[in-house]
Amino acid sequence: MGYFDERKNVDDYIKMVEDYEADELIAILKKHLPAGSTVLELGIGPGKDLDLLAQTYTVTGSDSSNVFLDLYHEKHPSADLLMLDAVSLETERTFDCIFSNKVLHHLPKPDIPRSFSRQRELLTDGGLLMHSFWYGDKEEEFQGLRFVYYTEDELLNIIGSGFEVVALERYKEEEDDDSFYIILRRT
Numbered sequence: 511m512g513y514f515d516e517r518k519n520v521d522d523y524i525k526m527v528e529d530y531e532a533d534e535l536i537a538i539l540k541k542h543l544p545a546g547s548t549v550l551e552l553g554i555g556p557g558k559d560l561d562l563l564a565q566t567y568t569v570t571g572s573d574s575s576n577v578f579l580d581l582y583h584e585k586h587p588s589a590d591l592l593m594l595d596a597v598s599l600e601t602e603r604t605f606d607c608i609f610s611n612k613v614l615h616h617l618p619k620p621d622i623p624r625s626f627s628r629q630r631e632l633l634t635d636g637g638l639l640m641h642s643f644w645y646g647d648k649e650e651e652f653q654g655l656r657f658v659y660y661t662e663d664e665l666l667n668i669i670g671s672g673f674e675v676v677a678l679e680r681y682k683e684e685e686d687d688d689s690f691y692i693i694l695r696r697t
């Protein structure tokens with residue numbers, strides 16, 4: 511059972527991010543992805559990003575935690591939701607963009623190449639990925655929840671071929687330059 515499969519951990523996380531606004535990342539995505547495109551979000555958590563993405567795009571939310579998915583479904587009964595693991599991504603559907611915000615750092619580092627190659631298979635021609643990461647080179651575990659920090663170079667090396675970099679920039683989540691986002695286009 512994963513950390514976010516427990517209701518208490520989900521409730522604590524929701525409380526922790528209550529005041530957090532994610533609109534900056536989505537404003538950047540909008541510069542690169544036309545309105546009306548189909549977007550799959552990995553790891554929706556409480557669904558703040560999904561709500562924002564839905565204002566511009568045709569969205570599908572996903573998470574590996576049924577607790578988060580059920581809570582979102584209660585508030586948005588007609589939302590298009592999938593229970594998906596961000597590595598195996600077991601779906602036949604395709605999307606113009608796959609987005610995640612602070613999710614892929616929970617994967618074991620050796621699973622990152624498989625996740626990106628599965629994501630590539632789910633993208634339409636010329637489709638985009640946008641993901642955010644904590645910047646750094648350490649690895650931590652907090653109550654069984656893994657946090658893998660990346661530098662831009664290390665991440666690009668691990669992802670390998672099949673994409674071109676559209677945008678890559680550090681930003682501040684809690685402290686200056688503690689995070690970066692990457693936008694990749696399927697080649």
Ligand SMILES: C[S@@+](CC[C@H](N)C(=O)[O-])C[C@H]1O[C@@H](n2cnc3c(N)ncnc32)[C@H](O)[C@@H]1O
Pocket residue numbers: 514527532552553554555556557558559572573574575578594595596597610611612613616617
């Ligand atoms: C730190 S939260 C971020 C949630 C949301 N994106 C946000 O910005 O508030 C991480 C989310 O990733 C999900 N997650 C963790 N590991 C996952 C995996 N292997 N596949 C899919 N989702 C995963 C968790 O259930 C949780 O919803």
